[in-house]
Amino acid sequence: MVRTRLYRNGVLEKKGFPIADVSDYVCQPDCTVWFDLCAPSQEDLDSIAEELGLHALAVEDVLNDHQRPKVDMYDSHLFITVYGVHFDEGSLDPVELSIFVTRNALVTVRENDHFEIDKVVERWDASTEMAKYGVTYLLHGLLDYVVDGHFDLVQDLDSQVEELEDALFDDNLRSRELQRRSFDLRKNMVQFRRITLPMREVVNTLMRREPNKIDRAMMPYYQDVYDHVLRVAEWTDSLRDLVGNLRETHLAQQGFRLNEIMKQITSWAAIIAVPTAITGFYGQNVPYPGSGQPWGFWMSTAVLVALSLWLYTVFKKKGWL
Structure with a gap:
């Protein structure tokens, strides 16, 4: 299914139209366009880059996996890389999401379909009165969904750490099982930390270094996202320390x-x-x-x-x- 949207003067006018029609709307100042690509080919990206004037280095970063969360600034657009959370058989498998931000267009490029872009669309539809802020509004809804996913995951990781703390003094739990659970949790924690800590720089760059690209009325909403990012980062660091303490306590118990x-x-x-x-x-x-x-x-x-x-x-x- 083609995921495209056209907002004209803050009102949703059209959706599901072919991506080839995007070039007809981006040149109109009263229009805001969003479209989504999932695992696109080199040819697809080249055609989009030609229509929107995207930088070749940004397009190259889309095709190279495992990019660090970041914001790259070019003359005509911004390139943002963030990660959504996804679990595969108990292991964290982050989904890379590349975002192109122009004056009146937002392009999302998903690594695979494990990132539920429909949930982002639902979030946009829940606050249609803010659609008048154009790309700033769409970008906020997208980043807010990503950070909320991080926040939900860190809460779940906190619950897992509490369960390990209780199991640490359970004589009925086998030592090998406890070690396995602790190893899996620590592995997920390290990978999660890699995708959450740089988010502070991402949101802070949008707010501090690119104030002209964010409508002043939307600034408090971006500040709220930034506060959530800080909480996730601090929570992640504290949980990593707790997992390390649990491992040391378990080794001390074995010696005792x-x-x-x-x-x-x-x-x-x-x-x-x-x-x-x-x-x-x-x-x-x-x-x-x-x-x-x-x-x-x-x-x-x-x-x-x-x-x-x-x-x-x-x-x-x-x-x-």
């Missing part, structure tokens, strides 16, 4: 449990050594008190039991057993 096991083994070995020593001694082929007499046997047995019970009591009081 190993010490407990070694104390128990040593205690039982000491208890077993007493009867071994006594029976071994009386087994020597030499005369001993009570040798060959029934009372000698009972005396050795009594000494064996008494010393074993005494050692058990001592170790129990020390908490080694």
Whole structure:
């Protein structure tokens, strides 16, 4: 499905028209055009770049994967790279989104269809009274959706960290399972941090270095997005520290449990050594008190039991057993 929209003087006039008609509208000052491309080819990008006058370096960045979130400024347009969040079998798989911003056109280029652009359209339709601000309004709705996705994910990661904290002292949870969950969480956290921290620079650049491209009435809304970006970045850093502390605590627990096991083994070995020593001694082929007499046997047995019970009591009081 072709995703295109035409706003004229802040009113949605047409949608779903061919991308080839875009050039007929971008030259009209009262029109604002948006269209979306999903995994386009080199030929598609070249034709769009020729119609909108896009810089060759910006088009090249679209085709090169794993770009850092950024804002590149050119004479006739801005090029922005951000990432939406997507999970694939429990692993974070960010979706790269490239954005071209001209005076009256917004072009979104998605890496794949895992980024739900329809949700962005729904957000635009929820506040149609702001469509009069043109591209500034469309760009805000898009960035707001991306940052809200980051915020939802960091909340979910926080819940996972709390679950790990509770499971850390659960004796029924196997150590291998805990290590696996901690590793997966840390891996997702590192990847998530790479796409969220640069967002501060992205939004700040739009607000501070490109004030002429953002309508003054929209500035508070961009400030709200920036506040959310800061919260996500700070929250992500704190969660990364918590995950590191959880890992260190788990290793310390393993060392503590190993010490407990070694104390128990040593205690039982000491208890077993007493009867071994006594029976071994009386087994020597030499005369001993009570040798060959029934009372000698009972005396050795009594000494064996008494010393074993005494050692058990001592170790129990020390908490080694």
